[in-house]
Amino acid sequence: MQPSIRVPRLRPYRPAAVVVALLLACAPLVACSSEPDDSPLSIPTYDPEAAASAEASESAAAAEASASAAASAEAAGVVTAESLSTDRYQVTSIPEDLDELQTEVLKAFINYDQATWDVWFTGAGIEDTESLLTPEEYENFVNNFNAAQDETTDGMVRVAVFSVSISSIYASEPKAEVLICDDQSRVVSYDSAGNDISDPKTQQGRYKKAITMIYRDGAWIKSGGEALSANECVV
Structure with missing residues (x-):
């Protein structure tokens, strides 16, 4: 009888590029979520409410910056x-x-x-x-x-x-x-x-x-x- 040979279980191959792509998929989006219950594969999901909130915050910040620039110009005696x-x-x-x-x-x-x-x-x-x-x-x-x-x-x-x-x-x-x-x-x-x-x-x-x-x-x-x-x- 030949001795039994144990074949090691191979893990699925996941190219590094795929891993990097998954990590970067959420980077630009403040509205991403990685809740395990929402995505079995832990892939970030898109949250419309969070995206809208982020857009509103950016608009408010831009308006505030514009008003601040105008006030600074006026304080410096510059008329615009x-x-x-x-x-x-x-x-x-x-x-x-x-x-x-x-x-x-x-x-x-x-x-x-x-x-x-x-x-x-x-x-x-x-x-x-x-x-x-x-x-x-x-x-x-x-x-x-x-x-x-x-x-x-x-x-x-x-x-x-x-x-x-x-x-x-x-x-x-x-x-x-x-x-x-x-x-x-x-x-x-x-x-x-x-x-x-x-x-x-x-x-x-x-x-x-x-x-x-x-x-x-x-x-x-x-x-x-x-x-x-x-x-x-x-x-």
Whole structure:
């Protein structure tokens, strides 16, 4: 009788590349799970809720970083389109390489324009705009606002600033012109009953405007302006 020979039990062959692939499969996904009960082979599974949570966290972090960058730029005296914007008044672009005086005019214009739009959006604070306009411009603004007191305004304004030019710098009241594209396509007006009374022809358009600012009593204020075109400029 020949002696019995014990044949060793061979373990299944698993290429190293497969093992590495399995280990790396979950690496980029924060929503992977390796619970043994969910996958008999311990292969990571995809969790949609965890993925959505991770995406939301990333978006929030990006928004926070953007706001922090804008705040840092403003604190350093750097004016950007983002630092000049609010929730309802978005500045989409400003000219590059403005000097100190042009930047002062730009900030004064944005301050005036935001303040007057805030009056339309909130229906209050019109007296706070008096120092931002000449007496004639303020009177016109008050008259227009009073004529529409039964209406409410909602939405958002978008403004692109094309240029800021200074003229009559040595005059008793120096002047400046701010050339803009005023996009009111997202502004909506309602009557007292809540009906949409927006007029696409006269209100919800993109208007290229030249705004005149003058330097009076130590500040740049709005003294006039004119519309140059309708629905031709781009913000």
